[in-house]
Amino acid sequence: MPFKLCLTFIALFLTKNQCFADDDHEMEEFLKREYSLSKPYQGVGSLSSSHWELMGDAMVTTDQVRLTPDKQSRQGAVWSRIPCNLKDWEMQVHFKIHGQGKKNLNGDGMAIWYTKERMQKGPVFGNMDNFTGLGVFVDTYPNEEKHLEAQKKRYTPRTQRIFPFVLAMVGNGTISYDHERDGRPTELGGCNAMVRNLKHDTFLFIRYVRRRLTVMIDIDGQHEWRDCLDIPGVRLPQGYYFGATAVTGDLSDNHDVVSLKLYQLTVFRSQKEEEEEEEDRDGRPTELGGCNAMVRNLKHDTFLFIRYVRRRLTVMIDIDGQHEWRDCLDIPGVRLPQGYYFGATAVTGDLSDNHDVVSLKLYQLTVFRSQKEEEEEEEDVITIPSVDNMELLRLGQVEEGMSGIAIFFTVLFSMLGCIFLIVIGLVIYSHWNESRRKRFY
Incomplete structure (x- = not known):
C-alpha cells in the first residue's frame, strides 16, 4: 500500500509539473x-x-x-x-x-x-x-x-x-x-x-x-x-x-x-x-547551407560553380588545384523567377583584400520535361524568390554536442540513480526474506 501511494504521488507530481510547463x-x-x-x-x-x-x-x-x-x-x-x-x-x-x-x-x-x-x-x-x-x-x-x-x-x-x-x-x-x-x-x-x-x-x-x-x-x-x-x-x-x-x-x-x-x-x-531572434535580425539563420573554403593567397586558380535546374540549387567549389568539383550545398525547392540580373560585388572594412573576378561564364541548360511537368510549371508561376520548407532546412542543421560538464553530470546522476534503485531493491528483498522466514515458525 505505501508503495502504491508513492507511485500515485509521483504521478500527480509529474502531471502537475506538466501543467505548469504548458502554462509557460x-x-x-x-x-x-x-x-x-x-x-x-x-x-x-x-x-x-x-x-x-x-x-x-x-x-x-x-x-x-x-x-x-x-x-x-x-x-x-x-x-x-x-x-x-x-x-x-x-x-x-x-x-x-x-x-x-x-x-x-x-x-x-x-x-x-x-x-x-x-x-x-x-x-x-x-x-x-x-x-x-x-x-x-x-x-x-x-x-x-x-x-x-x-x-x-x-x-x-x-x-x-x-x-x-x-x-x-x-x-x-x-x-x-x-x-x-x-x-x-x-x-x-x-x-x-x-x-x-x-x-x-x-x-x-x-x-x-x-x-x-x-x-x-x-x-x-x-x-x-x-x-x-x-x-x-x-x-x-x-x-x-x-x-x-x-x-x-x-x-x-x-x-x-x-x-x-x-x-x-x-x-x-x-x-x-530570444538569442535566436537577435541573431535572425542579422540575417545569419537565413542561409540555405554552406561549406568551408580556404581561398586566400593561393597560387592556383579557384572556381565557384552555381547551378539552378528544376528548382534545385547546387553550389560546388574547385579550390585545390585538382580540377575537381567539391560539393558545397544542394537544396531542392528553390524558386527563382526569370527576368532577374546577375552581378558580383565585394566590400572591405577596417581590414582589406583584393577581390578579383577573372570570368563569369553563364551556360544555358536544355533539360527535358514531361508534359505533366510543363503544365505544373505553367500553373505555378514564380514571382517571388522563396525556398520550400525553409524551417525544415534549419531543423536539419547539425546541433552542437553536449559540453564536458554536461556529460559529467549526466554520468554522475545516472550512477546515483542506479545506486538508489539497487538500495531500494535490497531493502525490498530483505523485507521479503524476513517475512518468508517468519512463515516457517
Whole structure:
C-alpha cells in the first residue's frame, strides 16, 4: 500500500509539473485601445489627435465605418495614425459585406493591412500595389474564373476555388498583386468564406506570434473559429500601420467595418529563443547551407560553380588545384523567377583584400520535361524568390554536442540513480526474506 501511494504521488507530481510547463507557453492578451477601432468611433477623424484617419469614400455611421457604399467605382479606407511596435499581436475584425448584387455579380472585396505605407490609394482592394508588409484579403469576385471563361477555358478540379475567398500575402515593396489570377502566385494560403448578405455577425481573426501567421474566420453564427491558414516563418517588422480598405468596380457591395480590436500578446520566450531572434535580425539563420573554403593567397586558380535546374540549387567549389568539383550545398525547392540580373560585388572594412573576378561564364541548360511537368510549371508561376520548407532546412542543421560538464553530470546522476534503485531493491528483498522466514515458525 505505501508503495502504491508513492507511485500515485509521483504521478500527480509529474502531471502537475506538466501543467505548469504548458502554462509557460500560454499567452496573455491585452486590448490595446490606441490600435483599436470600435463604437462610438470617437477616435476617427481628420484631427491630429485622432487615432484613425478616413480616406476616399469611407464614412462613419452610428453602427459601422462604411469603406464603400454599394455603388460602382468607389474606394475607401481607414488607417491607424500610430505605428504598432508590438512583437506579438492578434487582430479581431468584425466586418460585414452586403449588397443588391447576386452571386458573382458583386465586387470587389476588402482588405486588412499591416504595412509600412499608409493612406495610399491603389488597385489592391483600395491600397497601393507593391506594398511592404502584410495584407489579408476578402476577395468577393473571381477574376481568374471570368478571364478563363472569356478564353473558353476551364479550371481544373485541383485549382478551382469558391468565392468569396480569404487569402494572405506578404510584400517587400517590389512584389505585385496579380489581379487576373486573384493573387494566386503570391498568396501564402487561404480558404473560401461565404460572407455576403448574412444576417449574423462575421469575424476575421489574424494572429502573429513567434513569426507564425494564423488566420481564422467565424462566419457561421456559431461563435467558433474555423482555420483558414497557418504559416510559419513569416517575418513582419515592428513599426508598421494597421488599416482596412475596400474597392468596387463595375460591380459593387457595401463593405463595412464594425470593429478592429488589437490585442497585445505576452508570450513566454526562453533565453535561447530570444538569442535566436537577435541573431535572425542579422540575417545569419537565413542561409540555405554552406561549406568551408580556404581561398586566400593561393597560387592556383579557384572556381565557384552555381547551378539552378528544376528548382534545385547546387553550389560546388574547385579550390585545390585538382580540377575537381567539391560539393558545397544542394537544396531542392528553390524558386527563382526569370527576368532577374546577375552581378558580383565585394566590400572591405577596417581590414582589406583584393577581390578579383577573372570570368563569369553563364551556360544555358536544355533539360527535358514531361508534359505533366510543363503544365505544373505553367500553373505555378514564380514571382517571388522563396525556398520550400525553409524551417525544415534549419531543423536539419547539425546541433552542437553536449559540453564536458554536461556529460559529467549526466554520468554522475545516472550512477546515483542506479545506486538508489539497487538500495531500494535490497531493502525490498530483505523485507521479503524476513517475512518468508517468519512463515516457517
